[in-house]
Amino acid sequence: MQIARALKGILLLAALSAVCAAQSGMNCRLVGKETCVADMARVNAALKSAESAWSFITSPEAGYFERLIVAQRCVNLMGASWIPEILRAKRELMREAATHRFGVLLSSLDSRWTGSLGRDAPPGAGTKRNILGHEFVVPQNWIEYPATDEALMRAPWAYQVAGIVGAHYDYGVGGLYLDVAAHSDPAEVAAIALALPCEDYQTALDLVDLTLIAANATRSASPAVFGTWLNAMHNHQGQLRVEQAALGIMDKAARAIHPAQADDAWAMLQVLGLAELARGDGCCALGVFDGIGYLHPVPNTLMVAAARYLADSKEYWLDRKHWANLLFDAPGDHPFADSAPLFNKDGRRSADFEAQMASYRTWLVGHEAGLEEKAAKERAAIERAREKMAGVKACSATD
Numbered sequence: 001m002q003i004a005r006a007l008k009g010i011l012l013l014a015a016l017s018a019v020c021a022a023q024s025g026m027n028c029r030l031v032g033k034e035t036c037v038a039d040m041a042r043v044n045a046a047l048k049s050a051e052s053a054w055s056f057i058t059s060p061e062a063g064y065f066e067r068l069i070v071a072q073r074c075v076n077l078m079g080a081s082w083i084p085e086i087l088r089a090k091r092e093l094m095r096e097a098a099t100h101r102f103g104v105l106l107s108s109l110d111s112r113w114t115g116s117l118g119r120d121a122p123p124g125a126g127t128k129r130n131i132l133g134h135e136f137v138v139p140q141n142w143i144e145y146p147a148t149d150e151a152l153m154r155a156p157w158a159y160q161v162a163g164i165v166g167a168h169y170d171y172g173v174g175g176l177y178l179d180v181a182a183h184s185d186p187a188e189v190a191a192i193a194l195a196l197p198c199e200d201y202q203t204a205l206d207l208v209d210l211t212l213i214a215a216n217a218t219r220s221a222s223p224a225v226f227g228t229w230l231n232a233m234h235n236h237q238g239q240l241r242v243e244q245a246a247l248g249i250m251d252k253a254a255r256a257i258h259p260a261q262a263d264d265a266w267a268m269l270q271v272l273g274l275a276e277l278a279r280g281d282g283c284c285a286l287g288v289f290d291g292i293g294y295l296h297p298v299p300n301t302l303m304v305a306a307a308r309y310l311a312d313s314k315e316y317w318l319d320r321k322h323w324a325n326l327l328f329d330a331p332g333d334h335p336f337a338d339s340a341p342l343f344n345k346d347g348r349r350s351a352d353f354e355a356q357m358a359s360y361r362t363w364l365v366g367h368e369a370g371l372e373e374k375a376a377k378e379r380a381a382i383e384r385a386r387e388k389m390a391g392v393k394a395c396s397a398t399d
Contacts, residue, residue, distance in 0.1 A: 038065040046070045050077040057176075058089065058132045058161055064153040071164045071176055080184035080192050086165055086177040087196065087206060089132055093158065093167035094202070096131055100124050102159040103139030104146065131158050177206070181213045190214040190225055198395040204232050204245035207395065216256040226268040226385075227392030229253065233275055235397045242395060247284060250276050251291035258294050266295055267378070267385035273302045282315035289323045300374035301382055303327060307335075307371065311361050316349065324360060335363045 043066050046056035053074035056062050062070075096102065103122040122138050129136045136158050146152045152160065162168045166175020181189045193210035197203045211228065215221040229249045235242035250272040259266040273291060276284040285306075292302055306327055310320045321342050324335040342353055350356075 038069055039063065042066050043069050043073075047073055047077065050074065050079075050082060053077055054082070054085070057164060058134070060134050060136070060157040062157070064149070064155070064160055067160055067164065072179075075176070075179045075183045078180045078184075080181065080188040082180055083177050083184075083189070083192050083210065084196070086175070086180065089161075090165045090167045090175060090177065090206075091202075092132060093162040093165060096129065096136075096158065097162055097168050100129075100138045102136070102156045102162070103141075104143045104155060104159050107145045107147070132161070178209060178213065181210050182217075186214040186217040189217075190222065194224060194228060194394050198228075198232065198235070198242060199237065200242065201245050204235070204242040204395060208232060208245050208249065212252055212256055215253060219257050220265060221253065221257060221268075223264070223268065223385075223388035224392050224394070226253075226265075226272070227389035228394040229272060230275060230389055231392060231395040231397070233272070233279075235395055237397060246395075248276075248287035251287035251294075254291035254294035260296050262297055262378070262381065264385055264388065266297075266299065267381045268389060269295055270299045270302045270378070270382055271386050271389060273299070274305055277302075277305050277309050282313065282318050285309055285313070285318070286323075289327060292327060299378075300371065301378045304368070304371045304375050307364055307367075311357075311364050317343075317347070319343075320357070320360065333367070335360050 042056075042063075046053050046062075046066070047070060053070050056070050057067055057074070100122045103125070121140065122142055124138045125140045127138050129138060136156070139156065143155065144151070146155045146159075159168075164176055166177065190211055193207050193214070196207050196210075198207050208229065211221065211225045215225065229246060232242055232246035233249065250269060253272065254269050257265050257269065259269065269291070273288045276288050288302070289306055292299060292306065295302070307324065310318070310324050313320070319342070321336040328335055336356065336359070338356060338359075340350065340352070340356075342350055342356060344350060
């Protein structure tokens with residue numbers, strides 16, 4: 001599925017680049033002698049206001065390229081206040097896609113593709129649906145996956161809109177709400193995001209993505225945002241658990257904020273990292289190990305926890321030597337002096353695996369007191385950070 005997203009994203013960007021590059025003075029590029037790629041008069045009329053742009057994007061009458069160009073250019077017209085409206089449309093389109101996929105087959109590169117899926121007829125074929133206030137008739141027969149721009153021009157209008165707003169990953173990346181957020185006031189984006197629902201994986205993911213956009217723009221995040229991220233990590237509601245939307249959040253937040261001093265954000269990032277390591281999940285731990293490198297000064301409390309995690313972890317695939325040496329490179333130490341790999345090319349443990357791990361644990365015992373002494377100096381700041389993050393309701397398990 002990720003491959004399909006990447007390929008279609010490339011196709012979309014290439015198509016848009018070709019269209020925009022060929023538009024000189026808002027004129028239309030001609031294909032051959034007569035056919036126009038986009039009706040720029042309609043595009044310009046749609047871009048008179050945010051309202052007219054949104055109406056055009058969601059209209060059954062809009063053409064494929066016109067719809068894409070308006071969606072690309074309207075982000076400067078729309079402010080953060082439009083995010084909830086776009087997300088409402090996204091939710092509706094996601095529900096519709098789950099019902100009948102607008103009659104369009106999956107790509108063969110999609111992880112859900114089975115080769116024969118839906119070859120008989122789409123669910124509810126021929127029935128009328130009300131989508132975004134417009135009538136949509138589910139096709140009588142499945143439509144082949146539109147792998148080219150020509151095919152996308154003929155794809156159902158609701159399918160096109162779903163791709164633009166992020167309701168499916170068949171083309172494009174992300175969604176219009178993320179583009180609008182990136183062009184809006186970060187404080188307003190964060191405030192709107194914290195008021196959004198956080199009921200399942202998708203709603204939590206939207207909230208996390210939006211707050212990360214705001215954090216990246218200002219290289220900061222409020223205690224309310226940090227508390228929301230922490231809540232999402234511990235929220236196990238529903239079959240698609242909210243917590244899955246917050247996987248790797250410490251690493252993502254550290255990259256966005258990149259603190260250069262031991263301030264509140266630096267301490268709150270440590271709180272997030274400690275919570276992720278406490279999960280005992282190697283995938284989460286890898287994100288924390290990577291995120292530590294974006295915290296300055298050295299987050300000693302998190303370093304101690306990471307060193308212990310590497311010593312105690314049972315995950316056979318975890319490259320302990322790489323991460324231990326990388327983590328302690330800045331302090332000027334290398335827990336593993338031997339350069340021999342811990343695993344062979346076939347993934348099996350090397351013959352001296354246990355001996356090397358025993359050596360690492362001996363190193364840790366010898367350095368633990370010194371590491372703890374440094375961490376102790378941070379304890380008050382981390383506890384204050386934890387208190388500031390407490391009491392936030394968004395994304396909490398009882399929210």
